[in-house]
Amino acid sequence: MVSFDRRAWIPVPGIPVPASIHVPFDAPPGAPGEAPAASVIPIELYPTLKFTHVSLVVASITLFAARGAAVLAGRLWAMVRPVRMASVAIDTLLLAAGAGLWMQLSLQPVRDAWLGVKLVLLVVYIVLGSLALKRLRTRRGRALAYASALACYGWMASVALLHDPLGALRLLLP
Numbered sequence: 001m002v003s004f005d006r007r008a009w010i011p012v013p014g015i016p017v018p019a020s021i022h023v024p025f026d027a028p029p030g031a032p033g034e035a036p037a038a039s040v041i042p043i044e045l046y047p048t049l050k051f052t053h054v055s056l057v058v059a060s061i062t063l064f065a066a067r068g069a070a071v072l073a074g075r076l077w078a079m080v081r082p083v084r085m086a087s088v089a090i091d092t093l094l095l096a097a098g099a100g101l102w103m104q105l106s107l108q109p110v111r112d113a114w115l116g117v118k119l120v121l122l123v124v125y126i127v128l129g130s131l132a133l134k135r136l137r138t139r140r141g142r143a144l145a146y147a148s149a150l151a152c153y154g155w156m157a158s159v160a161l162l163h164d165p166l167g168a169l170r171l172l173l174p
């Protein structure tokens with residue numbers, strides 16, 4: 001039997017490891033301790049992909065915050081085509097980089113609940129953002145949706161940073 005170091009997924013012949021992580025290297029797919037399938041994106045690109053993802057996270061929320069504030073102030077630039085296209089481009093790249101990291105790390109949204117919660121919050125954020133920028137007609141409704149979207153985004157970021165489905169809410173628990 002060949003053991004492997006679970007942290008590095010590297011076979012370490014002859015080196016004893018604790019029983020809890022001593023698994024057959026050629027375990028069938030789905031077996032406990034099975035090594036993840038090699039990602040199509042080289043793992044060497046992980047730091048670059050993560051940096052890109054996080055940079056786009058900041059760019060995306062900065063643009064949304066500015067557009068939302070402009071809509072509330074009655075400025076027209078927030079909804080002109082080039083600005084809308086820039087927002088779509090940033091968000092598409094952001095999600096693509098997130099999906100790339102997801103694949104690289106072989107995460108599963110149910111097992112890795114922080115990712116599952118992040119994806120659900122992403123849908124909530126998109127709906128709130130759409131209500132804030134165009135769907136709602138009253139200024140009060142838009143302001144509420146805008147504030148809720150910003151809070152949702154912040155929660156999403158804290159879920160990602162803490163790798164915890166509760167995110168920043170965890171800090172409020174005793």
Ligand code: HEM
Nearest residue numbers: 050053054057095098099101102105122153156157160161
């Ligand atoms: C399709 C959407 C998304 C997917 C699949 C995704 C997935 C991921 C993955 C797999 C990581 C790497 C975690 C790690 O290195 O351990 C990550 C990091 C991160 N994501 Fe996302 N993400 C998405 C959208 C977002 C959004 C919208 C935000 C903004 C709130 C966000 C904020 C972050 C942050 C701040 C990190 C860095 C966490 C750290 O430093 O460990 N992500 N994301």
